[in-house]
Amino acid sequence: MKLRELTDGALQELIGPLDSGLAELEISGLTADSRKVQPGMMFVALSGVKADGAQFIADAVARGAAVVVASSSVDANMNVNVPVLVTDQPRRALALAAARFYNAQPQTMIAVTGTAGKTSVASFVRQIWAFAGLDSAQIGTTGVISAKRNDYGSLTTPDPVELHKMLAELAGEGVTHAAMEASSHGLDQSRLDGVVLSAAGFTNLGRDHMDYHPTIEHYMAAKMRLFEVLLPKGAPAVIFADDEWSAEAARVATKAGHDVRTVGRAGSFLTLKRVEHFRHKQTAEIHHGGAIYEVDLPLAGDFQIANALVAAGLAISTGVSVETTMKALERLQGASGRLELVAQAKGGALAYVDYAHKPDALENVLKAVRPFTSGRIIAVFGCGGDRDKGKRPIMGEIANRLADIAIVTDDNPRSEVAATIRAEVMAATSRGIEIADRKQAIRAAVAMLATGDTLIVAGKGHEQGQIVGGITLPFSDHAEILNAMEEFHP
Numbered sequence: 483m484k485l486r487e488l489t490d491g492a493l494q495e496l497i498g499p500l501d502s503g504l505a506e507l508e509i510s511g512l513t514a515d516s517r518k519v520q521p522g523m524m525f526v527a528l529s530g531v532k533a534d535g536a537q538f539i540a541d542a543v544a545r546g547a548a549v550v551v552a553s554s555s556v557d558a559n560m561n562v563n564v565p566v567l568v569t570d571q572p573r574r575a576l577a578l579a580a581a582r583f584y585n586a587q588p589q590t591m592i593a594v595t596g597t598a599g600k601t602s603v604a605s606f607v608r609q610i611w612a613f614a615g616l617d618s619a620q621i622g623t624t625g626v627i628s629a630k631r632n633d634y635g636s637l638t639t640p641d642p643v644e645l646h647k648m649l650a651e652l653a654g655e656g657v658t659h660a661a662m663e664a665s666s667h668g669l670d671q672s673r674l675d676g677v678v679l680s681a682a683g684f685t686n687l688g689r690d691h692m693d694y695h696p697t698i699e700h701y702m703a704a705k706m707r708l709f710e711v712l713l714p715k716g717a718p719a720v721i722f723a724d725d726e727w728s729a730e731a732a733r734v735a736t737k738a739g740h741d742v743r744t745v746g747r748a749g750s751f752l753t754l755k756r757v758e759h760f761r762h763k764q765t766a767e768i769h770h771g772g773a774i775y776e777v778d779l780p781l782a783g784d785f786q787i788a789n790a791l792v793a794a795g796l797a798i799s800t801g802v803s804v805e806t807t808m809k810a811l812e813r814l815q816g817a818s819g820r821l822e823l824v825a826q827a828k829g830g831a832l833a834y835v836d837y838a839h840k841p842d843a844l845e846n847v848l849k850a851v852r853p854f855t856s857g858r859i860i861a862v863f864g865c866g867g868d869r870d871k872g873k874r875p876i877m878g879e880i881a882n883r884l885a886d887i888a889i890v891t892d893d894n895p896r897s898e899v900a901a902t903i904r905a906e907v908m909a910a911t912s913r914g915i916e917i918a919d920r921k922q923a924i925r926a927a928v929a930m931l932a933t934g935d936t937l938i939v940a941g942k943g944h945e946q947g948q949i950v951g952g953i954t955l956p957f958s959d960h961a962e963i964l965n966a967m968e969e970f971h972p
């Protein structure tokens with residue numbers, strides 16, 4: 483592709499006009515990682531958390547980069563023999579260039595942000611579209627899922643080059659509808675600035691990633707880029723109405739000129755009137771446009787109603803009829819590892835795997851199972867290493883308060899000393915039980931299960947490994963629960 487075509491449109495505004503010689507330059511690809519540069523590529527130098535891409539410009543040029551895009555703080559006259567294009571927003575430039583280069587995406591795309599519920603909402607939207615007969619995909623923490631794919635991914639919001647390459651592939655495979663998760667890192671780093679969205683959603687805001695965002699306001703502001711910058715003016719913004727931060731999200735979306743559609747008890751687009759909880763399902767009465775729908779949602783947990791409402795709002799906002807959407811809700815499957823019922827002991831005790839690895843999520847999941855737990859709630863959980871340390875005592879306190887038995891164990895200690903992480907969690911519990919080895923922690927919990935009890939193994943969800951040091955050891959909460967069930971409740 484010629485540089486002229488690559489930089490046409492929004493990107494032009496970021497880098498300014500090209501001189502005529504440059505415009506005809508042939509570009510073979512693009513990357514922000516000098517180690518991936520191939521001859522003829524555009525190299526975009528990004529200043530990151532660990533390194534400054536500007537330091538690798540010479541390396542990129544030595545590997546054959548044809549043009550460099552760098553921030554205005556980089557000296558444009560630096561001593562390299564290829565053109566250097568300067569912009570204040572190199573990350574956005576990378577995203578816009580990647581969108582141009584790969585040049586295709588599913589026609590209808592939505593993005594959802596919020597501290598909890600993104601993976602669930604993206605999964606539900608995909609399922610509703612599929613139920614309506616549309617070829618759909620979801621992109622996020624659990625990877626890329628479509629009728630033809632189930633590819634494990636590493637980031638919730640992939641980096642722009644990977645993202646647009648994949649979107650073009652999906653479009654080529656016939657996918658017309660795709661739902662993606664917009665993480666705060668992804669939004670802050672402009673990873674999805676090149677995606678054209680038809681609608682966007684917000685679930686809630688709670689404590690998370692306080693190692694990355696200096697304050698909760700900074701965290702919220704990163705999330706609000708979805709409405710302020712990415713969603714085209716006038717498009718539907720579906721906002722969960724019953725969160726502490728709902729009003730702020732609605733204010734930002736209204737100010738940005740969107741068609742704000744609130745869902746929840748306080749919602750006006752989809753209004754939740756009544757919920758009855760059963761063991762494996764819940765019945766919700768939902769009002770829309772004067773009509774009343776009685777929906778049997780085949781999932782446990784109050785929070786899944788919130789996620790289902792946001793997903794329904796997004797599906798309706800992208801053209802699925804209300805009737806079809808309500809029918810689809812009755813067929814929803816939970817996203818892998820999100821309050822997923824893994825086993826039931828002979829005596830009736832239930833064992834769930836859940837992805838709660840942050841305070842609000844842990845609080846929600848423990849509260850969600852209380853209504854159908856006649857016995858004890860047993861929680862097995864830990865906190866990840868190299869992540870926000872502040873959440874450790876908070877999660878300890880929550881488990882201490884809401885579980886009858888709290889077992890504190892390891893969850894991806896990464897480069898940290900695992901015993902120190904556990905000690906920081908344990909310090910906030912008066913009756914926590916510390917069992918370092920996650921397999922033994924799960925065995926101990928399953929061995930305790932009696933009639934009426936509910937076990938929640940939280941933190942890993944769909945994950946297939948335990949990261950210790952730089953090594954990922956194979957580990958599955960599912961498999962360990964099933965093994966222990968066989969051993970103690972055959």
Ligand SMILES: CC(=O)N[C@H]1[C@@H](OP(=O)(O)OP(=O)(O)OC[C@H]2O[C@@H](n3ccc(=O)[nH]c3=O)[C@H](O)[C@@H]2O)O[C@H](CO)[C@@H](O)[C@@H]1O[C@H](C)C(=O)N[C@@H](C)C(=O)N[C@H](CCC(=O)O)C(=O)O
Binds near residue numbers: 534535623
């Ligand atoms: C903190 C963070 O978000 N980092 C992400 C960020 O890296 P960075 O720009 O800070 O990279 P850096 O290492 O400082 O390097 C700066 C630049 O120099 C370049 N470089 C570096 C070395 C070299 O030899 N040559 C070279 O060109 C790098 O490619 C980079 O462009 O941009 C990279 C490309 O998009 C991401 O892969 C990387 O994710 C790291 C691996 C990560 O762990 N991210 C997590 C925290 C994350 O993003 N999580 C969110 C939220 C999860 C949730 O939902 O809870 C997610 O969306 O997954």
Ligand SMILES: Nc1ncnc2c1ncn2[C@@H]1O[C@H](COP(=O)(O)OP(=O)(O)OP(=O)(O)O)[C@@H](O)[C@H]1O
Binds near residue numbers: 836943
């Ligand atoms: N709407 C919600 N409100 C509160 N807690 C929720 C909600 N939805 C999910 N949770 C909790 O958060 C966990 C993660 O859910 P999910 O994967 O859908 O969210 P996410 O936003 O994608 O999270 P992550 O950022 O970690 O990928 C669930 O296992 C559950 O414990």
Ligand SMILES: N[C@H](CCC[C@H](N)C(=O)O)C(=O)O
Binds near residue numbers: 867
């Ligand atoms: N996307 C999140 C997932 C955390 C999952 C939990 N198991 C942990 O390792 O803390 C992160 O990387 O911070």
Ligand SMILES: [Mg+2]
Binds near residue numbers: 600623624
């Ligand atoms: Mg997710």
